[in-house]
Amino acid sequence: MKLSDHPTRLEFDKSRKEIKKENKQLSKDIIELQRKLYAQKEKSLLVIFQGVDASGKDSALRDVFREINPAGCHVFSFKKPTEKEASHDFLWRVHHVCPAKGMIHIFNRSHYEDILVPKVEGYLPDDVIDERFEMMNDFERMLTKNGTTILKFYLHLSKDRQKEKLMKRVNRHDKHYKHSDGDWEVRKKWDQYMEVYEEIFERCNEVPWHIIPSDDNKEKANIIAKIVIEAMEQMDLSFPPLKSKLFTPEYEN
């Protein structure tokens, strides 16, 4: 598997305006499915976004889950572990914020950082990393068996487009807060990160990865939303019947 064989932009036969319009409709479809998920309280959805800095994880979750009921959808970002988190196994803090029945949780970065960063930076021995690959598969299998649908998206950005987007953070006053010198340091190790990602896609593919062309935000959202809808349609969601001792069935119409 070579990431360089995958495009970072697709050819769409629609205009930008048509794509934006379609995206709005797709979001509405997701909201309808989410209402049933939330009402039924039997299944849950976990959406994982991975990708290099500025690959548009924030914009993806905003565009795809636009207007969703915030009571049924939580977003979690994983930064450097706190001292307390680091004193547990690496999946502890992740498991803690997995979705309850009825909920959609979105991970902006995830447990995959716990392979990516130590492997590129070389601060964990190979056998520990190898074990983590296995633990990830076991962990995701366990969640799946317990009713959680997991969707894993890699936002595939070209190196040139990353530079453009990182420079926006330097040049636009309303983007300054997103700038970090550290992102430019990480960028120097681009090829090493791509190699570890390729290994992840091969070894942690029991729950499949979706490689999303991400050079354009609206097209990216379009592709992701369709995958989310397809997955949710397979979850067998429906509104539950009335549970009441006061009201007899003739009230139901």
Added chain:
Amino acid sequence: MKLSDHPTRLEFDKSRKEIKKENKQLSKDIIELQRKLYAQKEKSLLVIFQGVDASGKDSALRDVFREINPAGCHVFSFKKPTEKEASHDFLWRVHHVCPAKGMIHIFNRSHYEDILVPKVEGYLPDDVIDERFEMMNDFERMLTKNGTTILKFYLHLSKDRQKEKLMKRVNRHDKHYKHSDGDWEVRKKWDQYMEVYEEIFERCNEVPWHIIPSDDNKEKANIIAKIVIEAMEQMDLSFPPLKSKLFTPEYEN
């Protein structure tokens, strides 16, 4: 203070269509303010919704915070305390989910239930309840002094309109999941709940309560959104400057 002196519906000089359109614009204004709050990471906003069953707490938060970046906004519902929560003081679980700097947290019900329910049901002695009133004031003062703007909304619903809305849950299959026989039991104690609410508004008014006419969902959202915007405009929010050792000021334009 008598709740019966407050209207559950206002006279609007706008059509329903105009109100809906204005609500969309108000939500966009809130998103712009939220972007600055999130970028600046100095202040936070805590929005508390209280009200009887079916007063539209869910719909309020959905309409007012429509399209907000879910990464910057979390909703918390407070149900009956778990065994672990009950083994702490009543503010422990509430404090735990107060907003970090940059965040908006919305409470669907709140610590006020810890006065309401025990007072109406009579399972706590008066002196314990009296202490809770004081603790609430102290707690909210502490949060305010630490940079959290607190907005407290009571969604004021008429008893007739509650019946209509509760009956929808019985009659519409996509609302069945919201039905609970218990809500009809609580409704029998309507007057007692109103009395305790009136006492709360008088005794816990250091952070003021907003009594929102709530018989109509769109009008309710309109009134709340304007209060949220006014409060956020007073928070002195702005995008922070570039923090970088790599990029010199001439890059900023």
